[in-house]
Amino acid sequence: MKKPMGIAGLCLGLLAVSASSADLNAGRMLVLKGNDRGATACQTCHVSDGSGNAAAGFPRLAGINAEYLAKQLHDFQQGTRNDPVMQPIAKALSDAEIKDVSAYFAAQRTAVSLTLSGDALVAHGARLALSGLWDKGIPACVSCHGPAGRGVGGHFPGLAGQHANYIAKQFDAWRNGTRANDPQSLMKGIALRMPKDDIAAVSAYFASLAPAK
Amino acid sequence: MANTFFLRHLIAALLVSAPWFIPACASAQATTPFAPPSEDSLPADKFGDMVRQGKDLFVHTDKLRGKYVGNGLKCVNCHLDAGRLADSAPLWAAYTIYPAYRKKTNEVSTFEQRLQGCFEYSMNGKAPPPGGPELTALTAYSFWLATGAPVGVRLPGQGYPKLDKPAQSPNIARGAKIYAAHCALCHGENGGGTQAEGAYVFPPLWGKDSFNWGAGMHQVNTAAGFIKANMPLSKPNSLSDQEAWDVAAFVNSHERPQDPRFRGDVAATKKAFHDEQCFYGDNVDGHVLGSRRK
Numbered sequence A: 001m002k003k004p005m006g007i008a009g010l011c012l013g014l015l016a017v018s019a020s021s022a023d024l025n026a027g028r029m030l031v032l033k034g035n036d037r038g039a040t041a042c043q044t045c046h047v048s049d050g051s052g053n054a055a056a057g058f059p060r061l062a063g064i065n066a067e068y069l070a071k072q073l074h075d076f077q078q079g080t081r082n083d084p085v086m087q088p089i090a091k092a093l094s095d096a097e098i099k100d101v102s103a104y105f106a107a108q109r110t111a112v113s114l115t116l117s118g119d120a121l122v123a124h125g126a127r128l129a130l131s132g133l134w135d136k137g138i139p140a141c142v143s144c145h146g147p148a149g150r151g152v153g154g155h156f157p158g159l160a161g162q163h164a165n166y167i168a169k170q171f172d173a174w175r176n177g178t179r180a181n182d183p184q185s186l187m188k189g190i191a192l193r194m195p196k197d198d199i200a201a202v203s204a205y206f207a208s209l210a211p212a213k
Numbered sequence B: 001m002a003n004t005f006f007l008r009h010l011i012a013a014l015l016v017s018a019p020w021f022i023p024a025c026a027s028a029q030a031t032t033p034f035a036p037p038s039e040d041s042l043p044a045d046k047f048g049d050m051v052r053q054g055k056d057l058f059v060h061t062d063k064l065r066g067k068y069v070g071n072g073l074k075c076v077n078c079h080l081d082a083g084r085l086a087d088s089a090p091l092w093a094a095y096t097i098y099p100a101y102r103k104k105t106n107e108v109s110t111f112e113q114r115l116q117g118c119f120e121y122s123m124n125g126k127a128p129p130p131g132g133p134e135l136t137a138l139t140a141y142s143f144w145l146a147t148g149a150p151v152g153v154r155l156p157g158q159g160y161p162k163l164d165k166p167a168q169s170p171n172i173a174r175g176a177k178i179y180a181a182h183c184a185l186c187h188g189e190n191g192g193g194t195q196a197e198g199a200y201v202f203p204p205l206w207g208k209d210s211f212n213w214g215a216g217m218h219q220v221n222t223a224a225g226f227i228k229a230n231m232p233l234s235k236p237n238s239l240s241d242q243e244a245w246d247v248a249a250f251v252n253s254h255e256r257p258q259d260p261r262f263r264g265d266v267a268a269t270k271k272a273f274h275d276e277q278c279f280y281g282d283n284v285d286g287h288v289l290g291s292r293r294k
Helices: A007-019 A024-033 A066-078 A086-091 A095-107 A120-131 A164-176 A183-193 A196-207 B002-020 B024-030 B046-059 B091-095 B111-122 B133-145 B172-182 B220-230 B241-251 B266-273
Strands: B100-102 B107-109 B194-196 B199-202
Touching: A024 A095, A066 A086, A066 A095, A120 A196, A164 A183, A164 A196, B046 B133, B091 B111, B091 B133, B107 B111, B111 B133, B172 B241, B220 B241
Parallel strands: none
Antiparallel strands: B100 B107, B194 B199
16 A cells, blocks of 8 residues: 655655765766856866875865865855855856765775875874864864864865865964854864964874875 | 961961862962873883873773773763863872762772773773773873872862852753754764764764763763863853853753663652752653663
8 A cells, every 4th residue: 555655755755866966977077177157177176086286285175075075165155265266166166066076076086195104293293183282272183073084074074185285274264264164163263273383293194194995 | 487387387278178169160260280291201111001001991992892881982072181181070180089988879989999980870881890901001091190199189170160050040942052053063963973984973962872870971060060161172161151051951851871770760760869960850841861771
């Protein structure tokens, strides 16, 4: 005996459809070619596999949580995250395109060239990232970004394998307010209290870790 | 001379008695909290190794899950900065006030017995054996953190701050709104915590993987003090006292694992063990808290 689907069931069904509707192939086409409304191809800076560019500070996007990536693009659209390059591109993307391109990058897996682990800066960064800097009220980075720095859900992005100068640049952005899209201003508070040398150290540490497999 | 002598005794008398009634928040400002030693100073010998093992268990307590730990918590969840942080029940302040009489057990407990209580209640597990490797390591770590601290003195920063009575009595409905705005991001809408790669990153606050009805944190006043001084993580003292009381009431008005001292019925257990500020045995939204077994 089949029962007619109730309204609740119908809504659930629609939700399920919309949640799974990210089109990886459409995302891939955006990454390779951009769109005809002014969005340049993502690969120009982020590389088609999402590995980014360490020297230029273009972030690695491969393996980053799709929900997090989509939020960043929406935040660029709304201006809670400022960037002269990314804002016009984000504004040229539809909601569906944001979902597709986020899903594409989240699904990429690329190797990284690891920093030498004997480096004193990395060792100092490891200590801060794993234990925090409590006399400045800063908890261990891994207590929110995950024990291996591979991220937790849609609000705490993976940092493992991220380019060091990109991470350091975000601290500047939170400090000067060009980036104001962190939940409850958690990162802003930490960035304001974190000494410059320690920012360089934790950035080097996370850049030396293997990203999500 | 005589004046100096008198002054010295007066200071000594104040040191012994004052911390018992000075509110912790005031004393934290007035006095620099005790500073535990740096890890660099740990010797590379058997003692140093034992201390390191203790710290490792304290931070990665999930290693003992299924053995002595029955939930998804770690010691460091409630004792921040690996047990070093003032106003977050630091180990250095606990170690130096044991053995002590405890109302909870109506006995004088040693520090090791106090640790056993953590495993039975806060960790909803089983007490590791006295003199065994776990308690020896955790005791060694606590002892070492207390290096140079005076014995038998309640140090500033001990335990959690005791908040003044709130203007309005703690309210679950107001607390729910505060929880949604400040806590759910990490602990989840349903209080179940957040996992990544199969392990808890943000601890569960209620439900089957949280502390049980016998843990100190189930008391609204204890939780309010902890929350005020430590939550949200990296934003201590950002909630008002009233908000801390309200959200503590919300968190502690949910079901959690049974009190191990359960006497077969909730009312009898409440009468015997819960003469304190808590919701055990209370009817909240048509459910008597504590009436659902593990």
